[in-house]
Amino acid sequence: MTETIKIAGVMGWPISHSLSPRLHGYWIRKYGLKADYRAWPVKPEELAEKLASLRVDCAAEGGVFRGTNLTIPLKEAALGLVDSLDPSATRIGAVNTVVVGEDGRLSGRNTDAIGFTDSLAEHMDIASLKGGTAILLGAGGAARAVAVALSDLGLAKIVICNRSLPRAETLARHVGAMASAAPWEDRETRLADADLLVNTTSLGMTGQPPLDLSLDRLKKSAIVTDIVYVPLETGLLEAARSRGNVAIDGLGMLLHQAKAGFAAWFGVTPEVDAELRRHVLDGLKGN
Incomplete structure (x- = not known):
């Protein structure tokens, strides 16, 4: 039986500059996961439809939609579109991570605060x-x-x-x-x-x-x-x-805020280390 591919990604407008696919792609390869992380260009007025359609689109290609990161200008727009809000998202007033539960319901979370704190703690x-x-x-x-x-x-x-x-x-x-x-x-x-x-x-x-x-x-x-x-x-x-x-x-905040979403989508808690930082930096040099 073929293992179902878990699909997640990042939404924003614009989104082509995002380093998140490079970051999550590194972890997917490192941990040998049957998974994919993509970049979806989405305008605020398209967000509700996109969140709904991805469940169907991913299933059509033999995968399962596990969730998405949200970046500018979608973080506040998502507050009223998810089925439940984690206390982190409620307190901050924005959603940067959406997780699809086993029941198909969408949970809105925010990992930016802990990402900032973990980055400070490195130094x-x-x-x-x-x-x-x-x-x-x-x-x-x-x-x-x-x-x-x-x-x-x-x-x-x-x-x-x-x-x-x-x-x-x-x-x-x-x-x-x-x-x-x-x-x-x-x-x-x-x-x-x-x-x-x-x-x-x-x-x-x-x-x-x-x-x-x-x-x-x-x-x-x-x-x-x-x-x-x-x-x-x-x-x-x-x-x-x-x-x-x-x-x-600011790179440390980007790397550390990604950990919780990756763990929720793919079931592995990833490590932020020097090799990951070098890999993402190489992507910056290419921009």
Whole structure:
């Protein structure tokens, strides 16, 4: 009897740039699985139909649809389309992972927060952040996940600086009493208190304007991380390293957020290691 192929993938618009197929494909080969991971270009208005049609389409080719990752601009659109929401998705307010249960029902989850935390833990003692202050640049979908992660790590203060102050205020209310909003023009003066600086904006990404931020007020002991990974070494990280701060790139978050979805779809908990990182980096160089 032929073993049924398990099929998962990633949806977004656009999606051709995604490194997720390269990442999951590596794990599928490493663990010798009868599985496939694909990239599906999907607009928000097409998401409901695509989630439903994939069950039929995969079955028609002798496979079974196990679920999908969601990226921009689908993470919030999925909230009302799945049959149930994991507490992680409810708390963050976005879905980045959909899992098809044995009963065919769709569960919406969010692994971005734990992905961010696990990436930090590769480079530092995350327990040392408890009681500290974080400056968070941005208030979009990624910022929501990072802010929740920082709250769970026990940061005493999370200051959210965003170009739109009302969006920063909305996120601060969502996160809780330890979070507050600050005008974008105050971002440099706020650095003096920071134990951790996180950029969740697209500023500094290839094709986007640079992040205009002087680190002169930042303590040398502060950790600096950027969730951007194209380029891997952003201007922010380069500036941080040059003055002696520990700087953490955004690739680790991408790798670590993928683990839980892979385990749910394919039944194997994968490992994030140096070989995986090199493999995905080779894909970045090819872009």
